[in-house]
Amino acid sequence: DTEVTQTPKHLVMGMTNKKSLKCEQHMGHRAMYWYKQKAKKPPELMFVYSYEKLSINESVPSRFSPECPNSSLLNLHLHALQPEDSALYLCASSQAGGRELFFGEGSRLTVL
Amino acid sequence: GENVEQHPSTLSVQEGDSAVIKCTYSDSASNYFPWYKQELGKRPQLIIDIRSNVGEKKDQRIAVTLNKTAKHFSLHITETQPEDSAVYFCAATQYNNNDMRFGAGTRLTVKP
Numbered sequence: 052d053t054e055v056t057q058t059p060k061h062l063v064m065g066m067t068n069k070k071s072l073k074c075e076q077h078m079g080h081r082a083m084y085w086y087k088q089k090a091k092k093p094p095e096l097m098f099v100y101s102y103e104k105l106s107i108n109e110s111v112p113s114r115f116s117p118e119c120p121n122s123s124l125l126n127l128h129l130h131a132l133q134p135e136d137s138a139l140y141l142c143a144s145s146q147a148g149g150r151e152l153f154f155g156e157g158s159r160l161t162v163l
Numbered sequence: 164g165e166n167v168e169q170h171p172s173t174l175s176v177q178e179g180d181s182a183v184i185k186c187t188y189s190d191s192a193s194n195y196f197p198w199y200k201q202e203l204g205k206r207p208q209l210i211i212d213i214r215s216n217v218g219e220k221k222d223q224r225i226a227v228t229l230n231k232t233a234k235h236f237s238l239h240i241t242e243t244q245p246e247d248s249a250v251y252f253c254a255a256t257q258y259n260n261n262d263m264r265f266g267a268g269t270r271l272t273v274k275p
Binding site: 082084091092093094096099101106107141145147148149150151152154155156157 | 164195197199205206207208209212252256257258259260261262263264265266267268
């Protein structure tokens with residue numbers, strides 16, 4: 052299984068809602084990533100978990116809250132988002148740092 | 164994290180021609196240089212990578228060259244085909260480092 056699975060594929064939420072994005076991999080990878088991608092821009096690193104511990108937090112606003120319940124799962128909890136947070140959120144995993152990233156298909160988020 | 168500059172931002176070639184995309188990096192400690200391809204509406208996928216102990220790596224029509232002294236590396240695509248049309252991203256990091264950031268991207272269009 053070489054897949055990274057993200058749910059939901061699409062999410063529309065209001066600025067007062069609370070929602071979560073989920074990511075799952077069963078490749079035994081120990082590093083998991085959240086990226087944000089706006090149209091015609093590169094993926095922008097948000098968070099990295101290494102061995103289930105948060106190793107990188109790119110000064111992301113607290114309305115984004117990551118969670119890594121176990122080595123296969125990665126969540127991104129969303130609360131009080133702004134319209135400018137609308138983007139494609141990509142999850143990725145790798146065997147370790149500095150190795151090939153395997154991306155999920157992404158969750159396209161629209162904040163109204 | 165490492166900052167990578169990527170040029171050109173757009174590139175248009177005729178089918179069968181070669182395409183070259185260049186990236187420069189600033190941190191001399193960087194030793195892992197991957198290239199990702201993102202087709203429209205799809206996830207980024209690794210197409211080739213190189214570590215700093217070699218100067219060139221080839222995989223069929225794709226090659227990457229690395230100049231450690233000048234701190235730049237390039238992606239070469241020969242005999243381009245319409246299916247090579249995509250956005251290509253470079254990155255530079257240290258092997259075993261989780262901090263994977265991408266260049267701004269190059270939109271390659273191959274005209275039939």
